[in-house]
Structures are given as structure tokens and as C-alpha cells.
Amino acid sequence: MSQRKLNIGLSLGADICWPICYETLLKDLNLNIKLGGETLSFESERITIEPFNLQQPVRYDMVIDRLTHWYSTSREWIKKGILLDDLYVYNNPWSLQSNEKHTSYAAMLRLGLPVPETWMMPPKAYEESEDLQATLRQYARMFSMEDIGNDLGYPFFMKPYHGGGWKGVSKIDNLQEFQEAYDNSGKEVMNLQSAVLPHDWFVRCVGLGPQMRKVNYDPSAPLHDRYTTDIDFLSKEDGSILEDMTATINSFFGWDFNSCEALRRGGIWHPIDFANACPDSQVTSLHYHFPWLIKANLRWSIFCAATGRKMHRTLDWDAFFAIADTDISPREKLSQYAAIAHERFQTEQFREFCQTHLSHLDEVAYDFFASDTMRDAVHQKVVALFPEHEVEDFTELFWSRIQSWRDTEGAAGDAGGF
Numbered sequence: 001m002s003q004r005k006l007n008i009g010l011s012l013g014a015d016i017c018w019p020i021c022y023e024t025l026l027k028d029l030n031l032n033i034k035l036g037g038e039t040l041s042f043e044s045e046r047i048t049i050e051p052f053n054l055q056q057p058v059r060y061d062m063v064i065d066r067l068t069h070w071y072s073t074s075r076e077w078i079k080k081g082i083l084l085d086d087l088y089v090y091n092n093p094w095s096l097q098s099n100e101k102h103t104s105y106a107a108m109l110r111l112g113l114p115v116p117e118t119w120m121m122p123p124k125a126y127e128e129s130e131d132l133q134a135t136l137r138q139y140a141r142m143f144s145m146e147d148i149g150n151d152l153g154y155p156f157f158m159k160p161y162h163g164g165g166w167k168g169v170s171k172i173d174n175l176q177e178f179q180e181a182y183d184n185s186g187k188e189v190m191n192l193q194s195a196v197l198p199h200d201w202f203v204r205c206v207g208l209g210p211q212m213r214k215v216n217y218d219p220s221a222p223l224h225d226r227y228t229t230d231i232d233f234l235s236k237e238d239g240s241i242l243e244d245m246t247a248t249i250n251s252f253f254g255w256d257f258n259s260c261e262a263l264r265r266g267g268i269w270h271p272i273d274f275a276n277a278c279p280d281s282q283v284t285s286l287h288y289h290f291p292w293l294i295k296a297n298l299r300w301s302i303f304c305a306a307t308g309r310k311m312h313r314t315l316d317w318d319a320f321f322a323i324a325d326t327d328i329s330p331r332e333k334l335s336q337y338a339a340i341a342h343e344r345f346q347t348e349q350f351r352e353f354c355q356t357h358l359s360h361l362d363e364v365a366y367d368f369f370a371s372d373t374m375r376d377a378v379h380q381k382v383v384a385l386f387p388e389h390e391v392e393d394f395t396e397l398f399w400s401r402i403q404s405w406r407d408t409e410g411a412a413g414d415a416g417g418f
């Protein structure tokens with residue numbers, strides 16, 4: 001049986017805590033996976049940013065990427081890797097680049113998901129260019145904000161069409177606030193979206209490949225408390241709707257790692273923010289849920305590298321649209337979209353792979369999350385984010401939440417499942 005070492009590339013930004021955990025656990029797992037007549041071992045390497053020849057081969061078997069959205073050199077390196085070297089990378093970079101939040105609303109409306117009524121506004125101000133005045137003079141139509149506000153109904157949310165990090169988001173209760181917010185929006189192109197208020201649940205469902213974690217999210221809490229530590233807080237059917245929605249969205253857009261925010265009102269889950277590829281992965285936000293993320297990340301990346309999973313280079317939406325155009329109920333449609341998603345995510349094959357080759361992950365992770373390396377990773381992240389006088393208290397807080405995960409989920413394990 002031949003030996004092969006697989007190299008997982010980590011394309012990182014300011015990340016501190018999760019790569020330390022990922023790298024240490026990958027070593028601790030000491031994998032020797034027997035697959036297809038080979039014995040596969042694994043290493044990971046942090047990818048550097050430097051000039052590259054387009055024909056210089058990529059030396060990674062897959063890449064976990066967190067930079068694509070923000071750094072064009074990394075994004076273009078990844079795109080050339082997919083085109084020239086058959087590289088597999090988390091989150092299709094073309095899709096990430098082109099499918100903004102607004103597009104995600106349009107696409108999920110097309111699939112019949114209950115996205116709240118959404119409008120797009122032309123920007124209040126423009127970058128001057130040679131053709132600008134001629135274009136606006138001819139084609140920019142005057143509009144009545146009063147009519148739009150009445151049509152959509154108050155309250156609604158105004159937010160940048162590309163989204164991200166709560167920047168430039170405002171809740172609008174009346175025409176005066178609408179006018180003020182629009183005047184202040186400058187060159188940003190804005191969406192207006194009917195408010196799902198009041199709602200009884202706000203859930204952020206994180207998807208990593210076919211693995212899902214539903215978090216009861218409290219947007220009014222300070223950053224370190226927004227991911228509440230509740231588990232099993234939803235009925236089976238509510239949980240299943242959210243998982244099906246997230247799987248649908250992620251496979252539709254070719255996103256391996258994304259989160260979907262949905263609000264429930266009157267028994268209906270309204271997705272409101274689901275173009276969040278590479279969502280927050282820091283222990284200082286996820287704390288109790290952090291070990292889940294690290295384990296899910298290891299499972300999916302090891303599976304992709306070991307099986308040589310092929311990138312879906314084109315998005316192939318017709319199968320979803322064919323279901324959207326049938327007469328079946330919205331819930332049935334969602335189940336059928338999710339079935340396509342699970343086929344594309346190779347869910348069954350992945351489950352079997354985890355059971356056969358990664359069943360010791362539970363035990364190794366259980367030990368690791370109590371180790372000095374883990375505690376130091378928490379400490380390093382806290383030092384980077386918090387003022388000096390808060391470092392000790394917050395290190396202790398996040399550490400204790402991870403220990404509480406160990407005492408419950410960690411001790412129970414998931415027997416190589418997910």
C-alpha cells in the first residue's frame with residue numbers, strides 16, 4: 001500500500017485562535033487513512049501572500065480560505081488554482097465575488113423562500129465620472145420616498161446591498177428617519193427590507209459542508225454574548241426547516257462555510273441575512289460553540305482532501321428552478337432543494353467516511369479542549385481584542401464556556417457522526 005501525505009493549505013487573515021486549534025488537532029489525530037489502495041497522512045500549512053507565476057503548480061490538496069472576499073491576490077491565486085490545478089477550496093470564489101446579499105435575496109425569492117419584501121434604492125450620491133451627469137440626466141427617475149415608505153410599510157431596515165458586519169444598517173420607523181438615513185447613505189447602494197418584528201426566534205444556522213449548527217442569536221447582547229449557549233431549543237420541525245434552508249442556500253451558491261440568519265414570526269422562518277461566507281470563527285464570539293466548529297472544519301476538510309472532492313466550478317441552478325416551478329407545497333419544495341444540496345455535499349458518503357476514519361476525533365478533541373494549548377489560544381485571542389484590564393476575566397469566561405461544552409457535548413461525543 002503506497003503512502004501519500006496530503007497538504008491542507010490555510011489561507012488566513014488576522015485569525016489567531018481557530019488555526020492553532022485546527023493545526024494541533026490535525027497533528028493529534030495522527031491520521032493514517034486507508035483509502036483507494038493508499039495510506040493517507042495529513043499536514044497543514046499556512047499559505048503566504050507573494051508573487052506567483054500562473055503556471056506554478058499549487059502544492060495543496062485543498063485550501064481552507066478566509067481571505068478571498070477581501071484580498072484580491074489571494075482570490076486570484078485561488079481561482080487560478082481551481083482552473084489550472086483542480087484545487088478544491090472552501091467557498092466557490094466566483095460565487096463569493098459576484099453573489100452579494102442582494103443577489104441572495106433575489107435567488108431565494110425565486111425559490112419561494114419567505115424573504116421579507118425587499119427593495120433596492122439607487123445611491124444618494126455617485127462617484128463623478130465622465131458619463132455620470134449625462135446618464136443621470138437621461139435615466140435617473142425622480143421618485144417619492146413617501147410612496148416607497150408607504151408601499152413597504154414601517155418599520156423596515158435599510159442596509160447596504162452587499163452586507164456585512166452590521167455596518168450601515170438602520171431600522172426605519174417613519175418618513176423622517178427614512179429621509180435622514182438615505183441622506184447619510186452616501187454612495188452606498190441600499191436595500192430596504194420589511195422588518196420581521198416582533199419575532200419570537202432569531203437563529204443563526206452555521207453550515208460547514210453538510211454539517212449544521214443552530215445558534216440562538218441575541219443581536220442586542222454585547223459581542224461576546226450574542227451566540228447564546230442554548231442547545232436543543234427548537235422543535236424538530238423548526239430545526240429541520242433551518243437546516244434545509246441553510247443547506248439549500250449553501251449548495252445553491254457553492255458555499256461550504258456560511259451562516260444563515262432567520263427570524264421566526266407567526267410560525268414562519270424568514271431568512272434575512274445569508275450571504276455570510278466564512279462567518280465569524282473566533283472563540284471570543286463562538287465560545288461554547290467553538291469546539292463544534294473546529295471539529296466540523298477538520299471533518300469536512302479531511303474528507304475533501306482524502307477523497308479528492310471535485311469543486312463545482314459552475315453553480316448549476318436549473319435543478320433548483322425546476323422544483324421552484326412545480327405545484328408542490330413550500331415545505332416540500334424546501335425538502336427537495338435540501339435533497340439536491342445533500343447530493344452535492346455527498347452527505348451520505350461523508351457520514352460514512354467520518355464513522356470509518358474519524359471516530360477517534362471525539363476523544364482527541366475532548367482532551368485537546370482542556371489542554372494548555374487551548375487555553376493559550378483563548379488567551380492570545382483575548383489579548384488581541386480586549387483592553388489589558390479585561391484580559392484575565394474574559395480569558396476565564398471563554399475558557400469556562402469551552403469546559404462547559406466538554407462536560408456536556410464533548411463528553412457525550414457524536415460517535416464519528418455530525
Ligand SMILES: Nc1ncnc2c1ncn2[C@@H]1O[C@H](COP(=O)(O)OP(=O)(O)O)[C@@H](O)[C@H]1O
Binds near residue numbers: 193219272
Ligand atoms: N428584515 C429584518 N427584520 C428584522 N430585523 C432585521 C431585518 N434586517 C436586519 N435586521 C436586524 O439588523 C441586523 C443587521 O442586519 P443584517 O441583514 O443581518 O446585516 P449584516 O450583514 O450587517 O449582519 C440583524 O442582525 C437584525 O438584528
Ligand SMILES: [Mg+2]
Binds near residue numbers: 166273
Ligand atoms: Mg447579519
